[in-house]
Amino acid sequence: MMQKQMIFSRDEYDRRIRRVKEIMDRRGMELLLVTDPANMNYLTGYDGWSFYVHQGVILSLAFDHPLWFGRQQDANGARLTTWLPDACIFGYPDEYVQSRYTHTMRYVAQLLRDQGLAEKRLGLEMDGYWFSARMYLTLQEELNRAVLMDATNLVNWVKSVKSEPEIAYMRQAARICEKVMQTAIDAIAPGVREKDAAAMVSAAQIAGTDEFGGAPPAIFPIMPSAERTSTAHLTYDPDRQYRLGDVVLLELCGARHRYHAPLARTVFLGDPPDDLIKTADGVVTGLQETLQFIGPGTTAEEVEARWRAAIAHTGVVKPSRVGYSYGLNYVPDWGEHTVSLRPGDKTVLKPGMAIHFMPGIWLDTYGFECSEPVLITDNGCEKFIEFPQQLFVKH
Template structure:
């Protein structure tokens, strides 16, 4: 048989295989390699720790340059430089897309900076990730120029508690669904909902399209699996909040490899 990842193969190329190898049995092996790489080697984990250190350095730089009167694009340029400069003498080896969503666009995910300037009262939702040799470590934090609103404080407290509950549910043998539901249950207790998954397998090329931290995913956690616990929550057209961590499944629980304070960065 001939295994081919049919989901990413152009139809014309697929037909070439069939015409030139008429006796071969073509088998769709979509995501096979992705599933095999779900459990990382110790060397891969070390590279992801290097990427996580870059993520932390870039988030720290963001906290230094996000100010009222600063152009979003200028802040983004400084953050990009930090992602490339790296950390601990190890540069970032690629610049993955990162998302800087500032008021009034904070109810939307995955949008870039603009030419606008930050203002007093602005909220900024930032998602970024350092990259080393193709391996990324995602990190999200929320910024407030001035005192955060009561609504922002409430959802921050709820989501941090949910994040900690999800991490506490991580151990070899537990499932993605159990981790996700620990978060969802805690969030509902505070009167909030998150309708989408709360994380995904993470590493090479950022997104590894296999296991998801969502209700119903029965993928069993194993040591050295890595995930982005992604708790972006876009609640209304003009309001959202983000926080995330990258973690490794360790022998007895979760090892969080990003190391940025779990707070609203009040500027």
């Protein structure tokens, strides 16, 4: 028997599954098909870079254990990283992999028939990266006596409140992020090639600290310079060198066992113009005032409204959301797709939620970012990371 490589206790996984089943039962679902790799990890511990093919976890109200299915060559990964017994791990043959002639959901449908689960009320993560229209249509065709239901983000909402063991890994990710951000700021200078700075950042993310190693985060280092900073999600220019007069945005992250700690800061090379200084001062002041407001019992939209009030006198305008919940995830996003700090989101913040407060500003020719990842506590919020909140100026 293979030696399990679990990072949480069995009790921790049992707690998560009980909570998910409670919500399934409340919504009238008897089965749940989980295809999001982060949610698979959350429920079972599975941690393989195998999500380019169909895989999933099936949770039944009638069964004590979830069922894992994936490509046969990945089955040992499930035996190594999950708490599941071998009898609950099902590997399908390669004839199903990216086939023009059949589909993996036919295998899944037969698995459900073999388990006596083919005529149940089945929840599906319909609006996610890992579930396609072809998957839905095949299940609909194969399971014509089942009731297919929308379970989008069901597990994500359970994930949004972190346990103490999860928070411990997020604190470790935060220590990694501090080193990563300092690495980036130290590396950026006029004449340095952007690709070289980005390479040092990626190396620091994996190297972690002397005490514990890191992992590549769900989002590649976002490090645009000059006019590329006027938009939100560009990376480095592989053929460019930094120059005097550059603004450089840094949206970076540390990750530990797929748990994240993101942070954004801004660097200017040379003497910053007055309008950038004014923008930076306004954003940092608004950030600090809003952090004093965030706490349990406040709603997501109240936090955004407090931010707008804090910067109203500055002339700075941010039409997009100013934050979101985050934590355990895989590419392409460390966000959880649940809480958004924006008008209309009535979510009440609870102790254990992790929020990336991200008031990024993108103007016509440049941007400015200064963010904070925080943990909602019993009486306010706690910063995960201690890093100066300022515009970093280098000559």
